[in-house]
Amino acid sequence: MTATIDLQKSHSPATNGGGFLRRLNFGTGIIFGIIGALLGYFLPHHFFDNQGSAFADQCTVISAVGWVIGFWFGIGALAGPFKWFLGWDQTHADEMYLAGKDQGKKRYWKYCTDHKVVGVQYLVLAMVLLGAGGILAMLIRTDLISPGSHFVNQQVYNSFLSLHGMLMIISLIIAVAGPWGNFVMPIQCGARDMAFPRLNALSLWTVVAAAVPLLTTLFIGGIQDGWTTYAPISIQTGIGMNTFAIAIITFVISTTVAGVNTVCTIMTMRTTGMSLDRLPIFTWASLIGGALGLYAMPFFATAMTMTILDRSAGTSFFSADSGGTGWLWENMFWLMGHPEVYVILIPAVGALLEIATVFSRKPLFSYKTAIGGMAGIAGLSILVWAHHMFTTGWAPQLGGPFMLTTELISIPTGIIFLVAVGTIWRGNLWMKTPMIWLMGFIANFIIGGVTGIYLSDIPVDNTMHGTMFVVAHFHYVFVGSVLFGAIGAVYFWFPKISGRFLDEKMGRISFWLAFIGVQVTFLAMFVSGLRGMPRRYASYQAIFEHTNVISTIGAYTIMAGMLVSLANIILSWRSGEPSGPNPWHSKTLEWLVPTPVPLENFEVLPVIESDPYTYGEKEGARA
């Protein structure tokens, strides 16, 4: 674990004794969360008519809300607003205590405002959620190993499939932007912390608050309607949908808070000389990803709010027999859904471009074009949502324009490829593990990207949309590209958070297992799709058996690769080879501060006089 040290000797020491608020931690969060959930479940019995069919929905909704509020209270997240209300402002000692000063490893279990602690907390949380989603993926693939295997029954299969999808989406949203957008980005800017440290802790613990009701769905009947929870099925399915919806709304609160904090940090806390054209590319990616999330995620909260109201309050947003329409859900969902792909992807791309320049020992190829490419992707991503609805019959006259915008987005995406390849081209390549994950990303994202262009064409989409071809396509993007980027980022920045290297040999074994596994799993899945195998099904015709067996073997191989990396992280964190403060001889600011990083990052703030990618140039040539 990171052991930050405090260089600001002039600070008054934080007091450790006394005060209810100082005793709050993850454990009290759980306790108060459970109390809130129980109150939320039983109070409606006294206030509502428990004869209606919506009563169970009302109870689970209020119970899930009670959990979230109780957890916030128990972890200390509500202390700030209420102290503000009562005029009890924090003292400097309070702020130092919240920042985890002199609390050792305990601060990782608390509402800690130090951005580096939050970054490590995000890393662990992302791994836990990815692990849960990965286990569900293995169970799904095990069920699909033979036609009609009945490894799990069809309702359970549907629950696994739906929860796997949403768990993976949430964990990938936070997999890069969470750990590194918190630990690394403020230091790259030359800031002492995020713009709003308490909101930073709130964003982290709100994801935890969301994860519990999300996982709870499995134990109360699950969600039967896929991760997209299309209406009106979502209105008709069991009570698990209620906790799922509350989990999503809670997660949206987290992403909104995180987006505001990220944009504010980058726009207002850059150190002297850190002009926008000197920002490290990962910081640019964090800025664009954060702003895009701020735009996209409210649509998801609105859609889920309407789902809850339809289920528990008698409204008719999605019920065609009372004036509603399922297309409203689809529009709302995909207004969020497609930009969200790039909220996930862009930070991963930023991290990989950092790796490309450091391990090629070359300046980033066409820095401004890279920024333009990411901004172009973000801008176009809000204009492509209806390509997910080509087969629904919604507004067929808009098919052409949406096909065009979808194909246009391949241009800025291609630019990002050119930047990555141009940076590597004729570089003095240093093939350490982070670089190998970058190579894997490039190979996989070409396949994921090109098949995306196929699917943007309406005739092809009409044929392929309901098949495993689409599943293979987006898994090449999410697993082969984003997850590879996320893992590459871990191998790259791990020495900065732990002071130790991840083991190279284990890293390479992990990479090759994952890379081969991705090809085996998803190329076979492309074949299943091309042969017409429908997606989302728990059983299938015998003609698809061979490709499904291959996909299942590949999935186990990916899991093996992930487990090797997990073991690598755990072992190296305890006893890895010491790395020193700048093992990769990088020039961005996070590598120029000591390891462990001091509480406020810099003893004195740096003044920046050149861009961060002057590799291969004579020292001082650009100063």
Add this chain to the structure above:
Amino acid sequence: MSSDTIEHEASHGHHEAPEVVEGRQRLGIWLFIVGDVIMLASFIFTYLYLRGTNTGNGWMTYLQGDTNAANYGQPVHEKVLSAGFNWTITAVIVASAAVVWFGEKHLRAQQKGAGSFSLIAAVAGLLAIVASALTVIQLRSIDEHMPYHLLSQNVHEFTYTAYGSAEILLNGSSLLHLIVLAFLGFGLAIRASKGLVSSEGLKWSQARFVRFFWVWVALGSVITAAVTSLINK
């Protein structure tokens, strides 16, 4: 950005100038407002989309569900919510925003501080509570006109029309915002009474940022009232 390009500042940087902190907080509140604008836009999109599609002519029409009535199964047209009452609520919200707006600006210009602002913030908070109460009445009026469908013999399940649903969404959202405004108003009143809101440094900026949000909520209320008054049947 090699290490030799890092130079030490003359002074330690962790004591930031108030205007720097204020600028950061101002951008933060504007970004939160942007998120809220998108949320309101999605609500109004919902309202207009349901009105535009009018699936099965069900925007405001429902089937008579009373089994004892002679006209069972006949379509009934739902009443439009009172536009006058809607605008009354909006007027109260706008008035509360005006109190915050002019009060904050006037006091800042006069270099006056705590005591006066405490009263202004409390009045604004009270107006927010009045608007909340009126919004609850509006929500209950939707409830009173709630149509229902007969799902099975002797079991009535209540279902709002698409119009009623969209109004619940908009009014519910407004109610949540008003509760936040009341919290902020009374919070500022308490803080001002303790001397924590004054014209010195950062202490005034909180009042300004609350004003930004307050004005946005009022503007959102005007937009919502205009849309639901002009486009309904």
